[in-house]
Amino acid sequence: MDTNIVEVINVTREVAWLPWAVQYFFLIGLSVGGVLLSLPGYAFAREEWRATGRVALLVALTCGLAAPVALLSDLHQPGRFWHFYVVFRPTSWMWWGSLIIPFYVAGLLVYAWTCLREELREHGAVDSRLAPLYRLAAAGGGRNDALIRAAGLVALAGAAAVVLYTGAEVAVVRARPLWNTPFLPVQFALTALAGAAGLVLILNRFAGADRAVEVRVNRVLAATLAAVMAVGGLWLALGLSGIEPTHAEALGSVVGSEAWRVTAVWAVAATAVPFAIALARPSGTGLLTGLIAVHSAWMFRWTVFIGGQSVPKTGAGFYEYALPAGPDGLLGIAGTAGLWLFLLLVITAIVPTPRRPASGPVRAAPAAGRAVAAAE
Amino acid sequence: MDRSRRNFCLGAGAAAVGAAALAAPPADAAAARKGGDPANRWAMVVDVRKCVGCQACTVACIMENAVPANSFRTIVSTYEVTEGGRAGTAMLPRLCNHCEDAPCLPVCPTGATFQRRDGIVVVDNTVCVGCGYCVQACPYDARFINHETRTADKCTFCVHRVDAGLLPACVETCVGGARIFGDLNDPGSTVSRLVRTQAPKVLKPGQGTDPRVFYIGLDPNLEGKVEGTPTLWRPSARPHAHAPAAKEHA
Amino acid sequence: MSITRRILLKTSAAGGALAAFAAGFSDTARHLVGGARAADRPDDAISGNAPPPEFRVDPATGTVTPTPGQTVANVACLGCTTLCGVRVRVDTAANRVLRVAGNPYSPLSTDPFLPYATPIRESFASLTRLGERGLQGRSTACGRGNAALEMLTSPFRVTTPLKRVGPRGSGRWEPIAFDRLVEEIAEGGDLFGEGPVDGLRGLRDLKTPIDPAAPELGPQVNRVALLSSVNDGREPFVRRFFNQALGTINVVGHGAYCGGAYRSGSGAAFGDAKKMPHAKPDLRNAEFVLFIGTAPSNAGNPFKRQAMLLARGRTDGVLNYVVVDPVLTNADNRATADRANWVPIRPGTDGALVMGMMRWMFENGRIDTRYLSQPNGAAAEAAGEAGWCNATHLVIVQKGHPREGRMLRASDMGWVTLDEKERYGDRDAFVVLAADGAPVAHDAHGGAAALFHDGALETPDGALAVKTALTLLRDETMRLELSGYADVCGVPADVIAGLAREFTAHGKKAAANAHGGMMAGNGFYNAFGVVTLNTLIGNLNHKGGTIFGGGRFPDEQDGPRYKLASFPGQVKPSGIAISRPVPYERSGEFRAARAAGRPYPAKAPWYPNAPQLTTEYLTSGLVDGYPYGLKALFLWNSNPVYGIPGVRAAAEAALRDPATLPLIVAIDPFINESSALADYIVPDTVLYETWGWAAPWAGVPTKTTTARWPVVEARTERLPGGRHVQMETFLIALAMRLGLPGFGPDAIEDTEGNRHPLERPEDWYLRGGANVAWLGKQPVPDATDEDIALSGVARLLPALKATLKDGEWRKVAFVLARGGRYQDDGEGFAGDVATHRFKDPLLVYNEAVGTARSSITGRRWTGTATWMEPVFADGTPVRRVHTPEDWPFQVVSAKSVLVSAYTIAADRLRHLHPENPVGINADDARRLGIATGDRIRIATPGGSATATAIVRHGVMPGVLAVEHGFGHREYGARPHVIGGTRQPDVPEIGAGINLNDLGIADPTRAGASVWVDPIAGSAVRQGIPARLERLAVPA
């Protein structure tokens, strides 16, 4: 403990971006990752990626729909969200975000619709009371690879915009050296992809445990995590070498802290361990690597946002953060999880995960059976 | 104050988003300054040699501005600094610097934060959505979310007093006479004279914010982020609660 | 799993998820709607909920426009004992105080302050941006002063009279009607179902002696005592009731546990052990000030005035200063490190430091010989000195001589013959030696007299060994080498020499000052030494030196308008006060003991060289009934159970026991640690609801009286006729019921002989105001209508007109509008000499001290400053009883810069600084493995407490620094139940520790005790032996 300067009186600031923001960045990241993982199978019609794409699409959709709700909650005046839309504030990445989010979500919905249209039509063909609705939803069409591709490219553009703005929004905050690094958008993107891969692996485990999907996605995961480690290593090297003052300052602001050291070790483990497993045994480990990867993606954001805000800009040490039990804390986190799960259950109830043999064409299954498939 | 703007929000807020289209979008807010008299450029010089750490300023600010419990627009950071085996007390009054190049401004997605033509950086609490982006962007931890208004809050240089011809509350009551407030555009003002003659420093000059709160006698150890033993100050266990036992509100 | 069960599972999962979502987003939903609601919106888009400013000023024209609905009134703050003049901004409709700043007419808040004649409107303008006048004429309230208004609306305020339910201290109360309260206290009876309790009617026995065998103790009425605090502007009223009307001698302030040691030490130098005059550095003009055991701008009185002058002096002025203190405080400022210096010292060793300095001064010829050698005032005047002292006066040092230790007098030389009564009195001159060595009467000698003499002098009774006072002092200083003093106090010898050199390098523009740091087991001599430093450079009454202060315009005297000091039928209290502030040798006990051949020790110490002492009231007096027991104790404005180190251990049981003390009445707005043990609590007004005529302690060169008047209506219960329950109405009602003189319809006589009532507080304070208005060279002018309107005095107009005469009320309004009466700035000095001077000689040798004997050992004390280590009553060094081996640390107390003991109730201060971690030196901490934030246990021979550590370099090794004002057990820390309603739970009020829970008793005394200085009787809070351990890390 440095006793050469002892703070006797100073202020403590509370976090202004609440756990809601963590949830938002986590979910929107996973959604973007989901889009990316879905593109080969759908937009680029690579059949071997199709099954992966189906799960990834689910990830993109559920997370993409839940994310803006969390974001809204992070506003202390959520009722005023429309204030974003009556001004022109090009200097603010958040303002751009307010345009990008609806664009992205809309694009994602259209893209998902084009992807699932085939399934919708199939449901419409089954004799059930909901069939007319499904037929309506399918708008009289089926698989249209050109349309999927076009929508996919729009979704990709949206996803790219999301990646850009979410990364930039945080990275431009010069006041926080921990955030103020060009690595951050890259790290956000990579960990988002890893998290999405992880969630795909988890959902895959419950939706039929497709081995091929598992192996494929575990490989993607391993590659992504490798990249995550590389970028992280670079950040650390830059910070340690002191070549670049912001990075050195950022590192300096946390290096002395026991809690941050534990976090760092944890983070490295949460990256290296799934990486090693996914690399060495891509088959049969999907649930494990998936869980760790999702956890790691969440933790990265928690650390960046909550941890980052606990670093005083002028004061010594750290601001203490205790997770509140209420909506601004634990309950909010549970709430977003609840929302996501609800969305998952609803979507899988509407468009149940197809039961598929290793690689056959997608067949319609009885409604009840479908539901089971998702819940197993 | 821009009452029309507030009324607009009042009326429209409850209504649908569509109604918003009726509002003139404050597009100019992005950069242009508004309000205040451009003839003035308000500034503060803090002569830390005169500060006694009595926190009169801190409490006066709270009382004057009805700052919610456990929140502070200004505080006098107090340190024990030991150098060369000699320990001494160091005070550092902190508040919003009303930066000439304020990083809290461009990030605001709604234009709620703006700079008056007299340089005072303020928040329109009827426009602010409480997104907290400005709080992140301020390099001085000068901003916070006010739990009562649920919007960004910070020192206003007591505009309501300054506009009334008075001094900011913290300046008025500064026991040591450390806080000096005035007009930089007036070469005869005390702040102008002190800035000319005393070569005062600013906090975190590296951030390029060009503060308009200047310090005489600033300890270089304290100019940036302070490294040392942190204070044992902890926010109350119920940070959002109002005064623990609701006070009488006559 | 069946299909239906799966569906059920899924649906309930979805339901659960939805529920979690709903719960999680409930706030969001609320704010979605709420944000649009007008009720959630602040008053102003930019300034939020800030009320409109109190007035506006046009910067071009200077026109001041008041804000309707708000007034700005000048009254006094009581956030600490400084009692600054402040301006209070009131929302009149809401009867609420919005904010407090300084009164620009008051020297306690402003420097320079406004000329007294300034109209109120102009005083407003002086506070504004207009011509930057507000920067020059800045008038301030400190952090506490800004926050203290919270006390008005505190949920812990008592507003109706309370009577205890169950045993004392149970924390349960029942409201009691005012009339009934008065009746029960007046008449007594079986008030609590615990047996009969004497009421004041029975106790007011002015004839029957307490002890027929010891008539000197006085009558039975002395069994009623009042413990008060500082004169908050109302003490004369309280004294009128207790001393003059009821007739008890036992009314005591808090001096014994405030700065009693310093005040007694100063009293020794100033030659008055009862009033204990003290001077303060003239900070406006001083070039070098040595603060020893007082920390200006951290605490100190006058807090703000010292702080502002210190800040300015070290920055723009010529002031350099050193603070000698075991603890680094806000008295220091690194940004002026060349001007402000901290010298750490071991607790309770200041006597060694100053004796070392004096030794160096003697050895290096750095004393002001011109000043010191003047034998009388006229000679001093002729020599251009602003004061004089008894340095040259001869003292009899003949061993075994009956007058050993006495001043040699003209009558001893046979120069005069005086009768027994006059001999050795004022008319019996002292003897000095002229330049030629011939003895002369001190007042007959025109020039300088011999400073040093040690030898025989021929007297009519033969040769007598005599020394000059200064010789005695010099001898004392030579007892140890400089290095020896350095070893004792931990200040290196070269630093001691350096301090002495600096102190003597500025002529008379240097000063030494002390206060709370003297509250050690030897504080009297430490303080006497500090004040003697000033004597040696002859700085009293001199610009830049020490000044006595301008004093006040006393309201409670007889005239010029009303006779408030006396009334027909008034009692002159008689007897010996509980704390025995008289020589033991005058007591019957002594005579009896001497007759029995063993005159010493007395049962408990006597304090002839001290004023009355709360410490003894609550120990020997209360617990042991020595010299007599108490029947009724009144507590007003004070909290001795919290404030006196060790008193809880010594006295709590007795206080709780109605058999020991049948009646305790507290007059206090709050339930504090003392009033919690009372039988009745009479709520009092606070702060800006209260009347009074207050004055600074010292440190202001001009005459100053601060007005207190109700700027808001009191929140205490309203009585018929519009009065409120408060100290005055209670005492008036009690006096009327008992038929005491001095109260009632014709109680106050004016100077023309007309009689006026004393039935309401205004009757007293407004008439006192008339006295204040008429004092000075000429009466104050009449207030204008505008003054009255702008200052809020309009509130008082009906009372002013109803109470005062036609020619009077506007003058009193003039005073009230300005928040007091203030002699103009600049009138404090005539040339280099203070206008208000201390005219009597300073004593280098104090005969009364030098001839007094310890009532325990019978040994004589030293009459000059000296170095004495901290001792118990029988002279045993404390460190011999509680050895450093067992108790390696010493606890000291430094005031919190932010809070005073009772402003703990102000939430805003607590939010800023919620507890008082205990300062530990970094090396000690390293040795014990303690880090900042660790929990520690501090144990002393008197108790133990757990605390949080803060590791600092700014604490002397071996010292544990406890900030005073925390560790409350009451005041909200424990919710009381009043009439079935439980007070709110705010455990934060109890945060931190109170050093006084660690105070120790005096093991050399029989009976109850707290450790006190043996001469000053002042409670010891500095240098309490202690040990320290780190507690296991809490979960």
Ligand SMILES: Nc1nc2c(c(=O)[nH]1)N[C@H]1C(S)=C(S)[C@@H](COP(=O)(O)OP(=O)(O)OC[C@H]3O[C@@H](n4cnc5c(=O)[nH]c(N)nc54)[C@H](O)[C@@H]3O)O[C@H]1N2
């Ligand atoms: N902030 C604040 N100001 C106040 C008050 C308050 O409660 N809070 N109360 C007012 C009152 S009632 C009073 S009496 C004055 C008192 O004002 P001060 O006398 O200035 O204050 P204290 O804290 O009692 O003591 C002064 C210093 O003595 C030091 N000290 C302790 N032991 C020793 C020792 O053995 N030797 C030396 N040299 N120093 C020692 C302490 O560390 C402390 O810093 O302040 C008044 N002003």
Ligand SMILES: Nc1nc2c(c(=O)[nH]1)N[C@H]1C(S)=C(S)[C@@H](COP(=O)(O)OP(=O)(O)OC[C@H]3O[C@@H](n4cnc5c(=O)[nH]c(N)nc54)[C@H](O)[C@@H]3O)O[C@H]1N2
């Ligand atoms: N350890 C340690 N002990 C100390 C000190 C220290 O520095 N350290 N400081 C000492 C000093 S300097 C002093 S002066 C004493 C102070 O000790 P006390 O003189 O006993 O006074 P306080 O503790 O200030 O409590 C005063 C009481 O007056 C009440 N009060 C406030 N305003 C009013 C009012 O308007 N009317 C009435 N009737 N009551 C009112 C408050 O509620 C409070 O209960 O403590 C001493 N004790």
Ligand code: SF4
């Ligand atoms: S100090 Fe912070 S809040 Fe104030 S203007 Fe500068 S950046 Fe903005």
Ligand code: SF4
């Ligand atoms: S919190 Fe308010 S002022 Fe700050 S950036 Fe967001 S909208 Fe702008």
Ligand code: SF4
């Ligand atoms: S200028 Fe006003 S708002 Fe700013 S710190 Fe001072 S008192 Fe507070």
Ligand code: SF4
């Ligand atoms: S009021 Fe002035 S002297 Fe007191 S802490 Fe604030 S800046 Fe310092």
Ligand code: SF4
């Ligand atoms: S020094 Fe004491 S009396 Fe003066 S404003 Fe501060 S708290 Fe009030």
Ligand SMILES: [Mo]
């Ligand atoms: Mo005191």
